[in-house]
Amino acid sequence: MFIKQVSVFLENSAGRLQSALKVLKNENINIVSLSLADTNDYGMLRMIVSDAARAKDALKAAGLSAHLTDVLAIKLPHTVGSLEHVLSEVADAGINVEYMYALSTKDENACIVIKPENAEACAKALEDKKFDFVTNEEVENF
Amino acid sequence: MAIWNEAKECMSRDQMCVLQGERLKKQVKYVYHNVEYYRKKMQNVGLEPGDINGLEDLTKLPFTTKDDLRDTYPFGLFAAPQSEIVRIHASSGTTGKATVVGYTRRDIDIWAECVARALTQCGIGKNDIVQVAYGYGLFTGGLGAHYGVENVGATVVPMSTGNTKKLITMMNDFGATGIMCTPSYLLHIAETLYETGEINNIKLKAAVCGAEPWTEKMRQQIEEKLHVNCFDIYGLSEIMGPGVACDCIEHKGLHVQEDHFLPEIVAKETLQPVPDGELGELVFTTLTKEGIPLIRYRTKDLTSIDRTPCACGRTTARIARFKGRSDDMLVLRGVNVFPSQIEAALLEMDGILPHYMIIVDRVNNLDTIEVQVEVEERFFSDEIKELEKLTKRIEGVIKTAIGLAVKVKLVEPKTLERAEGKSVHVIDKRVFD
Ligand SMILES: [Zn+2]
Numbered sequence: 001m002f003i004k005q006v007s008v009f010l011e012n013s014a015g016r017l018q019s020a021l022k023v024l025k026n027e028n029i030n031i032v033s034l035s036l037a038d039t040n041d042y043g044m045l046r047m048i049v050s051d052a053a054r055a056k057d058a059l060k061a062a063g064l065s066a067h068l069t070d071v072l073a074i075k076l077p078h079t080v081g082s083l084e085h086v087l088s089e090v091a092d093a094g095i096n097v098e099y100m101y102a103l104s105t106k107d108e109n110a111c112i113v114i115k116p117e118n119a120e121a122c123a124k125a126l127e128d129k130k131f132d133f134v135t136n137e138e139v140e141n142f
Numbered sequence: 143m144a145i146w147n148e149a150k151e152c153m154s155r156d157q158m159c160v161l162q163g164e165r166l167k168k169q170v171k172y173v174y175h176n177v178e179y180y181r182k183k184m185q186n187v188g189l190e191p192g193d194i195n196g197l198e199d200l201t202k203l204p205f206t207t208k209d210d211l212r213d214t215y216p217f218g219l220f221a222a223p224q225s226e227i228v229r230i231h232a233s234s235g236t237t238g239k240a241t242v243v244g245y246t247r248r249d250i251d252i253w254a255e256c257v258a259r260a261l262t263q264c265g266i267g268k269n270d271i272v273q274v275a276y277g278y279g280l281f282t283g284g285l286g287a288h289y290g291v292e293n294v295g296a297t298v299v300p301m302s303t304g305n306t307k308k309l310i311t312m313m314n315d316f317g318a319t320g321i322m323c324t325p326s327y328l329l330h331i332a333e334t335l336y337e338t339g340e341i342n343n344i345k346l347k348a349a350v351c352g353a354e355p356w357t358e359k360m361r362q363q364i365e366e367k368l369h370v371n372c373f374d375i376y377g378l379s380e381i382m383g384p385g386v387a388c389d390c391i392e393h394k395g396l397h398v399q400e401d402h403f404l405p406e407i408v409a410k411e412t413l414q415p416v417p418d419g420e421l422g423e424l425v426f427t428t429l430t431k432e433g434i435p436l437i438r439y440r441t442k443d444l445t446s447i448d449r450t451p452c453a454c455g456r457t458t459a460r461i462a463r464f465k466g467r468s469d470d471m472l473v474l475r476g477v478n479v480f481p482s483q484i485e486a487a488l489l490e491m492d493g494i495l496p497h498y499m500i501i502v503d504r505v506n507n508l509d510t511i512e513v514q515v516e517v518e519e520r521f522f523s524d525e526i527k528e529l530e531k532l533t534k535r536i537e538g539v540i541k542t543a544i545g546l547a548v549k550v551k552l553v554e555p556k557t558l559e560r561a562e563g564k565s566v567h568v569i570d571k572r573v574f575d
Binding site: 005037044046 | 517522525526553554556557
């Protein structure tokens, strides 16, 4: 139920983000979703890609600081309040969300990527409430 | 301008050499009989006190370095018993162990005499009110300046450091005419005075600055901004503290209190004396010290010496504004910092040394220190929160090690310069002419 996210530590300097994206382009890896968190000094690029393992290796070979992180991608209906509903379940289980961002899919569902403080507990809590997760196989075929 | 001690500050060169020769002879004898470490050091090179009969024998004596002070920590180089020591000062060393110095009552009196000479040279006398804004404590700056101001008969206001607002209020309310602090701090004070408009109220006429490297340009800047005469005072705790040398109204070098501290300039590589006017490392031999007399102490400061008479009337030798150091010590906001202290702190964190770079700059006249650390595998987290925590942790260990707040910046792995052999760990962007 977890999917692999590629996390890249980037300096806040011109061209660093582009150089990371270029590596993926050259490897013919598709970026399904992306978020960029930034501070004064550096940024954290988080991506769901078509082939996480190969993306990490290629980025590392290019001298970038890339790592794989387990995250949850939860399918949601396109209706008002659905995201709030997920988050209230997570909160009820007493779990903090470290960060989250949207994942675009081709089907009628919306999708949200979550990095919870306690991944196993969060997955279990949501599973109990019958939420659907995006799988690694699905990501590869997006 | 007045001269505090004309008999000593204006004596002929011949008289000075005779006096220094006599005092050197006495000091060597005193050290030999009272400091085991020195006795052994001299015996190792086959020297006895009787071999030193005057200045011409000075170069026979072995050098002293900071390592000697460290090896004998804390009191091993003291020549006077504890019962005679009335004060201790200490400064940070390369390995975290402090360099400890002790003063007898007579040492303190001579120190106050030297600072009084310096202050008189700067036009400060009993009709002045002087704010001392050097740190009071183990650092020699605050107390050293303080006793000198009292000795000269002026009114001392012991501000210490850290409260600019109070300093400015008192400068105004008391009508302070003199200030002693680091030059960068004084420029910071000047800026604040302009911002608040109080620049027009102050009565400051003399500023005596030191304890960090600075430039002639900065000195002139201070004079223009504050409409004062600004002077350069030099000292080091190993030899005494501030007042070992100070420049005069001519601003053509710093007069050394030569009857107490014998200066030499030696070549950096050969450690052989160089002719007057040539650049080399400054070496001092104390001539009258009782607490911790030092023989041929290598200051690591690079300068040149001029023994010609000065237009101010003094005949004491003058050393030029410092041209740098022969070791890697950094003086940051008046604090001595060795890059190895920062390295040791980083190493102690997890037992593995990360790649790092220390970047020193001066922004708005204040030294800034940035330590860049590569985010290696073991540090990596995709959570900003964790990375910020790491930054705070590194800032904490460095602050504990050097006593100064630094900014830590995380950078990508393998982006910092790696030089062949000894790697470059410091980039000092400050300009000192
Ligand atoms: Zn002079």
